[in-house]
Amino acid sequence: MTHRPAPEKTGGPEPAVTRNPFTPAAETLLPELRTLRRSLHSRPEVGLHLPETQRAVLDALEGLDLEIVTGTSLSSVVAVLRGGAAGDAGGPVVLLRGDMDALPVEEATGLDFAATNGAMHACGHDLHVAGLVGAAELLHGRRDELPGTVIFMFQPGEEGFGGGRIMIDEGVLDAAGERPVAAYAIHVDATTPYGRFVTRSGPIMAGVSTLRIRFEGTGGHAAMPHLAVDPVPVAAQAILAVQSFAARRIPAGDPAVITIGPLSSDSSAGNVLARSVSMEANMRHFSEGTLALLRDELPELLRGLAKAHGCAATVEFVPSYPATVNDAHETAEVVTRLSEVHGPERVVTLAEPAMASEDFSYVLQRVPGTLVFLGALPEGVPPEVAAPMHSEGARFDDGVLGLHAAALADLAWNGLERASAPSPVNEAGASR
Template structure:
């Protein structure tokens, strides 16, 4: 759809080459989880000489970098935020436990992989930091750069909030933005939507406990296998019959195992694990409260015990309507009307930027990074061992993050907060 034109207002080829080199070094040494010392060191090296106030995480290897602009503050400070106006920009830092099979010359060989493009997010945010520092005298406020480990399920975003990232600029951010690359979307194409963008996620671990026995004598045992099968089918009926058709929900059972080692043994127990996605509080409450009751009831009816462990994970990502307008206006102003489209419907994937957006109005935006030599069908999805990204897209990440922060601080009309109308409609 959108070709990468050489006439874009992006800075020099040298800047892009430097960011691509940096990204490829990160790509070659991915780390997983909350403790990413090599990645943290690489980012700190890249920020050297930028005159930023830097704080490192205590319980995770995060980096919070604060840039104080020197432009005169042209407007009264927002009545809700006391102090300097602040905008927050975020990149996640972690890879996945996947052995890379991309065939790239700079592929990782350590059993981990930046298969979700977080290496691009880091480099794009570093690029924005450099651009914004160079334009410090145009910034009438403060920019907070949030480099976050542990996005892939460990809740690093929530931990950074607990450690104070939302207060790092001296007052609460007025707005927060993050860009996520997409390996299948057309190169250079942005897309987002107001309101619910990505689903909330939670997990349920279940053990159906029977007695075990001889496969030839089921009458002398309590066999948990058919009971587990009944529970799993009932879960699907529960989604279809108890949840409103207009309120999306997904419950998938990704894993099941019994303790029996052979087909002629009746298992003592069966474990299965469900992964569940929601947008509304109503669906979340059904998943949390009623689904376990259903499973327990079926197990007890057959003489089994059921042990359940409900694990809430990330809330839904809900974009602020006005911030999405700002994002779309900014992107279209730089790259043209066609460069940013409205997503017709939310994605059922999840993201822990949700924690930031629960407290700060903002927007999460997708950016296509599909390599030229692949069409949409050929391109591997994210979290695949063969996924590839075209890292020329770093230019757009750095430019748009820069423009979002700059224009938001320069031009934001005073506004009544919170403007997250969507939250009042019951999205969680």
């Protein structure tokens, strides 16, 4: 994949001026960032413990004037850059986050740097690491002018392991001595046109929870089901009941998606009635009200259905990630800044949130901020046929890394400047 300037990627008019002050330095950094990304891509690691990835990040940050701490229960890296323009008070703090872990997917992209160890960076986290390293280098290069402090959050375990929550427990939000006033993350996307920024105010990604369900019957002979309690028909009715619950109990304006994934019985042969059936329901939701319905009322429905058929039911609710909710004020500022710098034709506001989940949600529960998607669709690939993220064929144009790093650095700088500005006062002298 060859690098192309972002204006060539949108199909819209080229902006007359690009005002991101980090762009020239980011273009110079691009070969280094691309090399880092491809190295990470070829040796992906899954979960919370990513020793090679952590070492690559530490090596990439070596020589920069950063305060660096590594995690104790996960292979995280937290780096703090203190700016010189904030004076003795230190100024405000912003946080930039990049996740680092891969997925347990066998890669089939055909790239010459493809992974061969049974894992794959199919969600673009290798680009996130390189982009965040680039942002650290760019901001460090202007640290004497930086009007505050930046926390760089390199996070393992985003793909279902709750690494963001663990890093919060280990103190990432307090790494600079005071809480950030804003937090930003950029997530690349394999099917969005190159160089296009996509975000929205409010919920942008769903929360996710799981119901683990087990129906217990008695087992028996397949020829004499009347002498047994067969849990298989109960499970079949439960699957339909779950879909009816989603369609009839969840408000249409507050969507939820419920999917039955794993489904198995303990029958050992075709003429043996199962004694038990187990299944899991993956549940996507946005509001606390819908989450309460899924957590409290859906299990009662399943237990009642089982009881009506003489079965016992065990239903366990397993919470996972909360909904990812972009702060309205910060998102408006981000959209304005991205539009000013890269052109309004490159900034898209989503009409509806996505049903996938993200554990940057834990940060956004505590710090006002924004998650932004950045298109990394390879050249010559129509969006409608591009392999989606999390698939074995997902491909990303890593020429976008210069734009990625520059945008992160600029959002951090802009956030610090806004937080450092004097508060407007009304005629009586009180802050508005």
